[in-house]
Amino acid sequence: MEQDEKCRPARPPTAAEHRNATTDMPPLVLVEIDPLAVVVAERRDDVYVADSVRTYGEMRETCPECKGVHLKLVLRQSDVRAAHLYCAQCTRCYDARFADGTSALNF
Numbered sequence: 001m002e003q004d005e006k007c008r009p010a011r012p013p014t015a016a017e018h019r020n021a022t023t024d025m026p027p028l029v030l031v032e033i034d035p036l037a038v039v040v041a042e043r044r045d046d047v048y049v050a051d052s053v054r055t056y057g058e059m060r061e062t063c064p065e066c067k068g069v070h071l072k073l074v075l076r077q078s079d080v081r082a083a084h085l086y087c088a089q090c091t092r093c094y095d096a097r098f099a100d101g102t103s104a105l106n107f
């Protein structure tokens with residue numbers, strides 16, 4: 001008899017498994033937000049510069065402005081007021097929402 005594969009693994013999920021979990025999510029609606037509303041940053045020459053903002057990996061979603069550039073997940077931290085998605089190329093920030101308008105990043 002085969003073992004039940006739905007058994008909870010004894011170890012924490014690996015990064016690859018974590019990525020698989022996000023690909024199961026429904027498509028998200030990206031809403032551009034003012035970076036200064038969510039990040040403590042300085043505007044310099046058309047881009048926003050923030051000193052100590054950590055990103056937490058790449059999302060499946062790509063930047064609507066920069067084709068093929070995947071957005072990075074930024075979680076709340078000392079210089080970040082709210083979780084959001086960030087494009088490293090154009091420095092735009094996006095909120096990700098489900099089709100019903102609720103934020104996908106408020107967890």
Ligand SMILES: [Zn+2]
Nearest residue numbers: 063066087090
């Ligand atoms: Zn971009």
